[in-house]
Amino acid sequence: MGVRIHVYRNIHTLIALSPKEYFSMAASCALDVVSRPRMLYFQSAQLPFADIWKYGVLTLSVLLLLMALIILTCQLCECQKLSKAEKERKYANEVCNEMTQENGFLGKRLQSSFLGISQHPYYNFKNQKAQKELKKLEIVLSPSSASSNNTGDDVDVPDHIQGKLRFSLVYNKNRLELLLMITGALGLPSQGCMNLFIQVRLLSCGSSQSPGLQHIVQEWQTQVVKNCTSPTFGDQFACTLPEAELGKSSIKLEVKHFDRYSRHIPLGEVRVALNALKNFQSMEFCEELCRATKDVVGEVLVSLKCLPLSQRIEVGLLKVKTASICSSPEKRIYARIGVFWNLHKQKHQKSKPKPLTSVTVFNETFLFHLPEPVVWDCAVLVSIYKMHSSGRQLVGQAALRKREPGETNYHWDGMMQSIQQPIAQWHPLLI
Known part of the structure; x- marks a missing residue:
C-alpha cells in the first residue's frame, strides 16, 4: 500500500513538471542507467597477474628502451665518422687537383714536408726496429747449412767480415782435459754491436750410423761486454775430452749481439779443428771473423697438410733423429712448433716430452689457424729442445717454407698439390 502511494506521488510530480524540465530529468536518468553498470564493471575487474610480474614487465620494457637508444647512438656515431671521412677524401681530392693546376710547385713542397716527417727520430726508430726484427727472422729461417756442406747459395756474401777474435787452446793428455781461454775481439763493426758476447760450442762428428751429423759435446757463453767494439773477455773454459776424439772434434766461437728481449744476432764466427793440438803446448790464435754458418745436428720427419676450407695448416711431428752419443731415458726432449705469416708469429705449440734416443x-x-685472406706462403719453424734440471738447451731447428721463385721445394709443392692429404719429408736440424 505504501509502495503504491509512493508511485502515485512520483506520477503527480512528473505531471506537475513542465516539458523542458521533464526532458532534462529523463536524460539524466538515462545517463545514470548507462554509466552505472560500466563503473561497477571496472571497479570489480582486476588483472590476474601478481605485482612482481607487473614490475618485471615494466623493468624489461625500460631496458629494451635503453638498448634501443644505445644502438641508435652508435649508428649515429658511425654515420658521423663516415661523413667525416667522406669530407676528408673530397678535401684531399681538391688539394690534389690544386697541386696539379699549380704546375707541381705545391706538390714538391708537400713532398719535401712528408720527407721531413719520415726522417723524424720516432719514425726512424720504428723503421729500424722493424728492419731489425725482419733480419732476426731471416737469420732463424735461413736454410744455410754447415760450412762443410755449403752448397754455395750465398755466393755474393763475402766469407770474411770486419773484426778479429783472439783466444788460446791447451790440451792436457794426462788429465784428458781441454782448456780454452778467450782474450777478446778487435775491430768489430760499430753498427748494432754495442752489447757483445761469445758463444762457444765444442762439436764432434757423428758415428757411422749418422754420418755427416755434428754432435754438441759442450757449450759455453762468455760475459756480456757493453758499449765496446773491441771488448776484452778473459773467460776460461775447460772440459774432459778423450784423445781419440781430438781428430774428429772442432771448436766454434761465434760473436753475437746480445738482445735481452729477442733473439741474439750473430755477427761472425771462427772455427778451429783440434787435431793439431799438442800436449802441454798453448796455441795462440788471432783469426778473422767469417760469416756465421749453421751445423747439421740431426733430422726431423715432418708432415704438412693444407686445409683451405677451415683456413688451417696441420703440422705433424713424426720422428727426430740426432747424433747423440748415448741414449738415456733420463734425458728428455720436446718440440716447439711455430708458424710465421707476414712477419706475424702465431701462438706456438709444444709437444709432449719424450726420452732421448737416436x-x-x-x-x-x-x-694452426691462418688469418684472412689465407696465404699459404707462410713459414713453419720446428725447434727441438733438451730438458735439463736448470732449464732447457736448444738441440736444433728446422725451417719449412716456400722458396723464392726459381728454387725448388718438393715438400711445400707437394702439400699445395695434395689438398687435405698429409705429405711427410725429412728436414735437417740446424744450429
Whole structure:
C-alpha cells in the first residue's frame, strides 16, 4: 500500500513538471542507467597477474628502451665518422687537383714536408726496429747449412767480415782435459754491436750410423761486454775430452749481439779443428771473423697438410733423429712448433716430452689457424729442445717454407698439390 502511494506521488510530480524540465530529468536518468553498470564493471575487474610480474614487465620494457637508444647512438656515431671521412677524401681530392693546376710547385713542397716527417727520430726508430726484427727472422729461417756442406747459395756474401777474435787452446793428455781461454775481439763493426758476447760450442762428428751429423759435446757463453767494439773477455773454459776424439772434434766461437728481449744476432764466427793440438803446448790464435754458418745436428720427419676450407695448416711431428752419443731415458726432449705469416708469429705449440734416443718417435699433430685472406706462403719453424734440471738447451731447428721463385721445394709443392692429404719429408736440424 505504501509502495503504491509512493508511485502515485512520483506520477503527480512528473505531471506537475513542465516539458523542458521533464526532458532534462529523463536524460539524466538515462545517463545514470548507462554509466552505472560500466563503473561497477571496472571497479570489480582486476588483472590476474601478481605485482612482481607487473614490475618485471615494466623493468624489461625500460631496458629494451635503453638498448634501443644505445644502438641508435652508435649508428649515429658511425654515420658521423663516415661523413667525416667522406669530407676528408673530397678535401684531399681538391688539394690534389690544386697541386696539379699549380704546375707541381705545391706538390714538391708537400713532398719535401712528408720527407721531413719520415726522417723524424720516432719514425726512424720504428723503421729500424722493424728492419731489425725482419733480419732476426731471416737469420732463424735461413736454410744455410754447415760450412762443410755449403752448397754455395750465398755466393755474393763475402766469407770474411770486419773484426778479429783472439783466444788460446791447451790440451792436457794426462788429465784428458781441454782448456780454452778467450782474450777478446778487435775491430768489430760499430753498427748494432754495442752489447757483445761469445758463444762457444765444442762439436764432434757423428758415428757411422749418422754420418755427416755434428754432435754438441759442450757449450759455453762468455760475459756480456757493453758499449765496446773491441771488448776484452778473459773467460776460461775447460772440459774432459778423450784423445781419440781430438781428430774428429772442432771448436766454434761465434760473436753475437746480445738482445735481452729477442733473439741474439750473430755477427761472425771462427772455427778451429783440434787435431793439431799438442800436449802441454798453448796455441795462440788471432783469426778473422767469417760469416756465421749453421751445423747439421740431426733430422726431423715432418708432415704438412693444407686445409683451405677451415683456413688451417696441420703440422705433424713424426720422428727426430740426432747424433747423440748415448741414449738415456733420463734425458728428455720436446718440440716447439711455430708458424710465421707476414712477419706475424702465431701462438706456438709444444709437444709432449719424450726420452732421448737416436730416433725419437713423437707422432703428434698441431693445427694452426691462418688469418684472412689465407696465404699459404707462410713459414713453419720446428725447434727441438733438451730438458735439463736448470732449464732447457736448444738441440736444433728446422725451417719449412716456400722458396723464392726459381728454387725448388718438393715438400711445400707437394702439400699445395695434395689438398687435405698429409705429405711427410725429412728436414735437417740446424744450429
